[in-house]
Amino acid sequence: MTMPNPAGDLAVLRQVTDRLRASVETVISGKTEVVDTALVVLLAEGHLLIEDVPGVGKTMLSKALARSIDGTVRRIQFTPDLLPSDVTGVSIWNRNSGEFEFRPGGVFANVVVGDEINRASPKTQSALLECMEERQVTVDNVTWPLEAPFMVVATQNPVEMEGTYALPEAQRDRFMAKVSMGYPVEEAELAMLQEHTSRNPLDSLEPVTDVTEIRKLIATVSQVHVSPAVQRYAVALATATRTAPELLLGASPRATLQLVRAAKAAAAMAGRDYVLPDDVHRLARTVLAHRLLPSLEATRTGRSVTAVLDVLLDQVRVPSDPGA
Structure with missing residues (x-):
């Protein structure tokens, strides 16, 4: 019988995530923190929301991550006339067989890019x-499971932009994390001009896992230990x-669960095969802020959710003995 090897499993995990990070950063440079968050969400079986103004690389990041994994990838361009059946699928009558046939929608993939x-x-x-929550699709009272891993990487423009709808609270709560790309630093933007004007870097991107x-x-991430003290934190x-x-509106129990899962992936x-309070503290803004x-009164005085x-x-006390 093969004995478990946590140290070896963690070493493999770091090697693979290093390859994924390097692959994505050939397309998106200078955004290591954003890329690492995307990898955390992938390993924690979550979904990622990328919000920023147009033209800063939101779609490029999501496509680069999807292409770095040798799995099925589908892109859904969300528009005002897009129908729910375009997302989930639809049953169509087949005259030859005399039965309804299910035509899968855009969510039937390992990585779904929702633009x-x-x-x-x-x-x-x-x-x-x-x-996103149950990893399945129900159409005409028939339930179809979605193959693991399943990750939605969605991009959105700020709600102040013309032609946008604010995501409902239930939708935002299903995204494990939200990140903002931000404008690139000057060196990264110069490098982009040199590399992207003559070719599309996505065309040469090959899967690394x-x-x-x-x-x-x-499965390795799921075995990472979370002490009672860190859970209480x-x-x-x-x-x-x-x-x-x-x-x-505060954080839901789902948010707490996803915060701990993200901390396990980060650890x-x-x-490490154990979570530190610092892991939870560092990810709290990324995992919680978009749900609040x-x-x-806070809106009137200009206080943001992140503030x-x-x-x-x-204010919340960090455990002095995280192993307790």
């Missing part, structure tokens, strides 16, 4: 709810958001 998700109607956006290996890495952070007067990528709603969350992170 400009907030340009579709709320009805179409809601078609993703069951897919496959879905079988990703499944093994996800994560719950305390979530509770603080629910009782803060500056917040109208594994750091070569400011109160009317309120930063105060809460300073």
Whole structure:
């Protein structure tokens, strides 16, 4: 019988994530923190929301990550006329067989790139709810499972942009993390001009891993230990958001669970088989902020959700003995 080898599994995980990071950064340079967050979400079996103004590389990042994994990839361009059946699939009558046949929609892939998700109607956006949470699709009372790994990488423009719909709270809560690309530094933008004007770097991007290996890495992450003290710290952070007067909507229990899962993936990528409070603290803004709603008073005084969350992170006591 083969004995488990946690150290060896973690070493393999770091090697694969290093390859993935290097692959994505051949297309998106100068954004290592954003790329690492995407890898954390992948290993934690979550979904990633990328929000920023047009033209900063949101779609390029999502495509680069998808192409770096030798699995099925589908891209859905969200538009106002997109129908829920375009996302999930539809049953069509086959005259030859005399039966209904299911035609899978865009979500039937290992990595689903949802481009400009907030340009579709709320009805179409809601078609993703069951897919993202339960990893299955139900059409005409028949349930179709989605193959693991399954990750939605969605991009959206700020709600102030013309032609956008705000994502409903239930939709935002299903995204494990939200990141913002930001404008590139001057050196990275100069490098982009030199490399991207003559060719599309995505065309030469080759897979550096496959879905079988990703499944093994996800299993390795699931074995990372989270002590009761760290669990209590994560719950305390979530509770603080629910009782803060500056917040109208706090973090859900799903948010707490995903915060811990993300921390486990981050710990594994750091070569540890246990989670530190610092892992939870570092990921709290990325995992929690997009789920929170400011109160009317906070909005009136111009206090952002991230500013309120930063105060809460300073107030909640960090465990002195994380192994307890």
